[in-house]
Amino acid sequence: MHVVIPYVVGALLFALGVYGVLRRRNAILVLMAVELMLNAVNLILVTADVSVRAVLPGTGGVFALFVIVLAAAEVGVGLAIVLQFYRMRRIVVVDEVRLDTDEERVAG
Amino acid sequence: MSVDVAGPLLPLVPFLAGLIGLLLPPGDGGPTRRRLAAGLGVTGAGIALLLALRVLLDPNERSTDPFFDPYGPGYSLGTFGDLTVGYGTFIDAPAAYVAVAVAVVALCVQVYSIAYLHDDPRYAPYAAQVSLFTGAMLLVVCSNDLIMMLIGWEVMGACSYLLIGHDRRLPEAPAAAVKAFLVTRVGDVGFLLGIAVLISDAGSTYLDTVLAHDYSTGTLTAALLLLLAGVAGKSAQFPLHTWLPDAMAGPTPISALIHAATMVAAGVYVVFRTYPLFEQSPVALAVLGVMAAITILLGALSATAQDDLKRVLAWSTVSQIGYMTGALAVGSPAAALFHLLTHAAFKALLFLAAGAVIHAFGTNYLSRMGGLRAHMPVTFWSFVIGLGALAGLPPLSGFWSKENVLAAAAHATEGGEPVPVWAGWVVWLAALLSVGITAWYATRLLLRAFFGVSRAHGPAGPDWEIGFDDARYQRPATPHDPPALMFLPLLVLCVPAALLGLAAYAPGFRTALELEDPHLGVAVALPMVLLVLGAGSAWWIWRAVPGVDPAAALGRARPLFASGFRLDDVQHRLVVVPVRALARLVAAADVRVVDGAVMGTGTTTTGLGRLLAAGHRVALPVAAIAVCAGALVLGLVAWLGAAA
């Protein structure tokens, strides 16, 4: 088979994920976009099992499984965080998260 | 005490006396403390005189103990590379004579000052500084190491600075002091460089080695010309003479000290000392000759128009030192030294006598004097002897020494000397002409100060110049001869001023100085004629229009002469103003450019920081965009890197 197809699919999915992360204002949508990125990674890992002479054949699949679990854990915690934020601020818009509200008051 | 102990001790004693004296508390400590200070000063000078006499007694005695050999390299003070600076003495007869002269003048000045500064609260440091000054001069005289000589040389400069600036009530005193130090210091730049060249080439600072070293002509000429710069500074030769007239702001005894035997004589003495080198360099001698000729005339002409008693004497010093350097230039160091000695005597006498006048009268200005002869006979006669010697009136000392100089110059015009013939002519003409001028201004001085009627109560009433430190005159007292402490030194100095010239007939003295036999040939007539002409014309002008300054006859040249040919202005324009401008420029550049770059770096960095910090004052998504963009760019970089 032509592995380039799933690879390119993975690349495009990753790019879509990046786009989504950057485009979306709603934290949950951002999380979805992140899921797309992680899935793209998984796809590439699984595809790599086909295309590469691995030291341990099938490592990609194993890796992908780990990534899935990682992603699940992250989503769980992430949603808890977003919900906490929502509880406190009544919004889930990431634009509202300021990084530096520091007024410049530096002496000398 | 043997010479090998006396020699090294000679500069040390007054030096130590000075140091100890400086430790005395300043301020008016009452009579006890004054007595202590005076005692120290007089003792220092007195012991120095004794030591000098001891050395003079047997100047050529050599010790067999190499360690104590006063004429050897001496005690090492420090070694720089292969150059060992040593404290040792080199005393031959001329040195011994000069040392005696220095000691005598110093002693006279010390004694004289006790009375002259009787109510000065800062007498103690003054006396100590005089001692230091004496020690420094004796070091120059005795040292056999060029660096040690330089030390004495510059310490004198510093002492002159301190002493000239001594007077607290004269607004011009500090300026004059600074000027004296700075101008001589400028000359010393050359002196230091000259010495540096000499010792670098010779590989030793030891005078004997340097004198014996075979230099290339170029090096030697350069070094000697540099040395001459220093000599010009210290000995007040054109063009570095400008400090000397201003230095009259110092107390009068100090003027005596500076003009008679120390400071100004040092330059002449150093050339004398290094004469074996000068002999090898006609260029240096020619320069010296021209310098001398200009100085002789410049000094003499400037002296004619001065109204300040001390300034007349100051300019006369410039002129007389010119005679000495002229003698050196024309190849007669002996004549120079002879004139140095006689000049030391009569100039010290003149200044101390002038001090007596000022002390008694409260002013420096000839225009406020007149008719002093009746009140101050001793002072008057001191003046007569001093001025006579200055003008070269036979048989006073100045006549003989000046005659020697003229003879030497005349000899040089015949060729056969290292100096070029034209330089001999220049020196001879200047010296000769100056004899007449000197006689003129000496006569004028005498007449204006001591004859005629007193001008103390002028049309505008009493108008007292406070010209020296201890003058606290409410109203003019009747002028009178000075107290004994000032009186005695005058008497002491009268003797050599009058008689030292006859010493040329003393074989010991003559051979010691390597003077030629005195011969009063026809050649003596010419200066005599000029002398009579000068003195006579001054007298004649004075007689013709009584009460008017003979200098009025100078007409439009008078202000020019009075200002010393405006060389002060020239110096101001050419040196002071540019240096100040340069300083302003450099200081501004230091702040704006050099420090500006530094501060600019700081400001720029902080500004960048502010900019970047502002860039980080954003919301999360922008940060996310930045992160992803950064990752993308870095990924591309890596790709290109891996592909390359």
Added chain:
Amino acid sequence: MIPEPSDAYTSYTYTYTDGWPFLLVALLLVPAVGAAVVALMPSGRDRAARVVATVAAALTFLLTLVIPFARPTEFGWFDYGPEAPAITPWLDLHFDWVPALGLAFHLGVDGVSYPLVVLTGLLTLLCCAYTIKKVPAGGSGRALAALLLVLEVGVIGTFLALDLILFFVFFEIVLLPMYAVIAGWGGPDRRAAARKFVLYTLAGSVLLLLGVVTVVAEAGTGDLLELTGASMLSRTTQTIAFTLLLLAFAVKAPLWPLHTWLPDAHTEAPTVGSVILAGVLLKMGTYGLIRVGLGVAPDAAEAAGPVLGLFAVLAILFGSLICLRQYELKRLIAYSSVGHMGFVLLGIATFTEIGIQAALIGNIAHGLITGLLFFLAGTIKDRSGTGSLNQLSGLRESAPRLAGLLGFAAIASLGLPGLAGFWGEAFAVVAAVRAGGPYWLTLAALAAVGGALTAAYFLRLLRQVTHGPATPEVRALRPAIAGVEWFAWAPLIVLTLAVGLVPALVLSDTSAPILGLLAGAP
């Protein structure tokens, strides 16, 4: 705090010659422990703490005086056989400290460093004693005294270090304490001045670090005994390393145009800070140039000589000219340091024995004289409440003693023969003349002219401050000189005179080590 060889390292190589090399450790340990004790004393015992600090400084000073007696009786260089190292320290102490970084705790003292060590001990003692009576406003006296002792550790360590990295470590030690002294006890504008000082000099010392590491990386050793004399480095490395080192030391010295931190720092620093800064900190730069710069890169040093000489002369001239335009007492003295260090650097730039000896004695003289000047200037400023030359006049009238001392110090500083300042300046010129050629002759002439300018601005200073009618500020100042002030000043005065009369006091044992340093040069 000082790095002391820990017990954990006794297993490493450990060599020492005869004599008492541990004296060198004691030299660092005594002030360090003193600083710790002083800092830990309760705030109620402030004065007692300052006395303790003075005692510690005095002990250190005594230890520095003991050094010559602790030398091995057999002079070391007879023991080395044909391959004698270029430097043969009197005392030599060597521990491995951080082998991973090529850092050895290698201390030694020889004729080049010894006078500076003594000077440091002396000035610290004087400054500590001075603080017993007078604590500048701003902080507790014991903190100041402790900082002075820490500074002493750093400076003495720098002078003793025979390992490049160790040298750097000690070089850095002084930065923050000096910053603290200026920022804590300084004048109204102290913050900015202190920051400028610390950043500027750090910029210099990072160059030193780079240079040092470059050398160690190529030579494989940081041991100055091994590096000196034998050219272990390629020409390129030497050039790079020397350039870096030169810049680093030029900042510290400071050499024009890298000097602008100095005037600000001096103007704002408290009196003792100025004294230490001018008296010993600047010497680290010139000493470093001799010991490290010349030691490890003799060829490059030789090649850089003309350039360094040019800048040294520019420093002399510009420093003096700028002084002519200064209207603040301490600022003027600070700029005068630029000129004086220019003479020192000119001596070094010739890379001849005479020149380096002139530099060494110039260092000492500058430490003594400028230390004294800053003491006096600080006193005048403290008592009259102003440092502005326009407001100071007629000191001779109200405080003749003080005026006399100022006059002495100024005259010594302008290089009057017979006083300490003369030798360095005169023989720097002699060395330049000796270097020969029109270029060096010109430099010599310009330097000598700079000497005259030095006289000009010092006389201007004296004329302004001591002569003339007394201003209200001056009239109001207290003329008496306290005992502690005499204690602090008298040694400087006496030594200025003594070194001036007998330069051998400083130079007696410098010839061999300098020749050793120069041996590497072609």
Added chain:
Amino acid sequence: MSSQPIDHFVLLPLYAAAGTAILALLADLFIARRGAVIGATALGGLATAAAALVAGAGGRTFCTTAAGACSWVPTWPAAVTAVLFAGLTVGVLALSVPALRLGAAPAGEFCFLLACSMTGGVVVAYSGDLITLIVGLETLTLPLYVLVGLRRFAPGERATTEAASASVTFFLISVVSTAIALLGAALTYAATGAVHLDMLGPAPAPLEPLAGVGAALLVIGLAFKVAAVPLHAWAPATYDGAPVPVAAYLSTASKLGGVLALAAVVSRLDTAAVVAVLAVLTMTVGNLVALRQSRMVRLLAWSSVAQAGYILAALALGEPGVVAALAYAAFFVVLELIAFGVVVALRPPGADGGELDGYRGAGRRAPWLGAALVLALAGLAGLPPGLAGLFAKLSVVDALVQENWTWLAAIVLVNAVIALAYYVRVGALLYTARPQAGHIPATTHPAVRVPRPIAAALIGAVTVAVLLGFAPQLLFDGLT
């Protein structure tokens, strides 16, 4: 393929760390006393450190029989860093005690999450393959998302949202960078077929760009953990919003984990260019921005961004720079812990870092704390008396110059100069007299009472810093 024998002895640190987490959970469940939970966790942390030292550089385990590549690689550097993780955990726990006593966060969960994080750190230290490494890193980081935002408010207390914002920021950027790192790992695997660090190597011909980009992305993703520019934006906001002890953990343990991961990667893959660019950007931007900060924790955050740059500079060398980077990181975390510890000590329990102005004169009120902070700041600036910091800088510069990367060393040093500007600003502030309030003389400051656990942590950290300052060879011996 059969399961291989597992050397449980060398796994002791892992067991101890994981056991600590479980112990904390159980203690919370069954004893439910704050003191007990905290004590148990602290003991567990110490046990972990002890275990790491005992296990030392034992045999590897979890090896693939085929190639001999192992997932658990006990080495001395690993042991040393594991000890550091454990020490930092205990230290941060101690710093948190006052806040926990106050009830600012549930103690049991706090301890558990902290212990989990420590476990992740230990795993990172010992991991021998990318999977374990990334899982370990996630284990290190994930509990921190929670800890950053975990804050309980007393009834009536105004609820602040900084912590929640910080948590969102941290989480979102973290997942993105995790995705990037995973992509990098995936590409690396696709190119080389290996995930074991020892097996990583050059890719076959056509796959070289793939491997290059993979390595770069891996580095970029991991660089997030050390807050390298341009992946740093989360750090200041997160540090400032998080409780100060957690911020301390973020800037020390979390950063150390990132350094370890990076070190593992860069020493096998050629990523010099990317790491060098990251290093230059990181230190320069970090220092420049730090110049203009007015909040204490933000300043420390930016400074720690900059510090990461120095570590990256060493890592740009690849294998030869690893020891220097680890050494720097070790010195750095100790000093940083002191700095944060002093901040915690000077502020009321549970408070944030506050404005810099609030620290005016603090060094006079609390001389010991002031001295400790000065030591830490000097160390971070790389100057005595912070000798540890000096040796840290020295080791990095030394490594760079040894490898002929003098230009990078020069940039490091220029940055050290810039950095000093803000360090001295803080240091000087500590000793500036407060503006006179009323007529209370400046000398009679109210004394600062330092809670015992914080004092203990500070004393411990300062002792380590001083010890390392005088005997840095101990650390270098441990890392080689």
Added chain:
Amino acid sequence: MTVADVLLLALGAIAVGSGALVVTSTHLVRSGFYLVVSLGAIAGLYLVLGAELVAWVQVLVYVGAVVVLLLFAVMLTRAPIGPSADLDRPALPAAVIGAGVGLGLTALFVDAFRWTRFPSPDPGTAERLGEQIFGAWVLPFEVLSILLLSALVGAIVLSRPDIGARKAEDA
């Protein structure tokens, strides 16, 4: 072109297409459903690529759990069910970077693998993967358990403000 290729293309198109809808849809909820589709397609790709277990886990964990979780979150945050206008920011930076990433990665892969054929793998069995996981990868697996536990506890402690809440007297 083999059957596998066709399948890959088709599934890939579905995955990418629905992925694009995920990030562009103006309906929050619809985005969630598109995500399901996309993830399902990816699961299909796994099957084609011979990673059976991964595919099933994908379906179970992602489609079954993660997406449901996300949808719950949408509900809990009272997000609008219908289309909403304020979901997006200006597109340009995102589009530029997204396009850059997509093009870059695509080019990278295309350059690396070209149109090369690789042999289709044996359909992997769960047993083989399981053997691997419990053979070579026990360590990360165990660590993962800690991770999951901490995620669990963390999520709970964040979601339940009553845990460890401060009483009035604490303040």
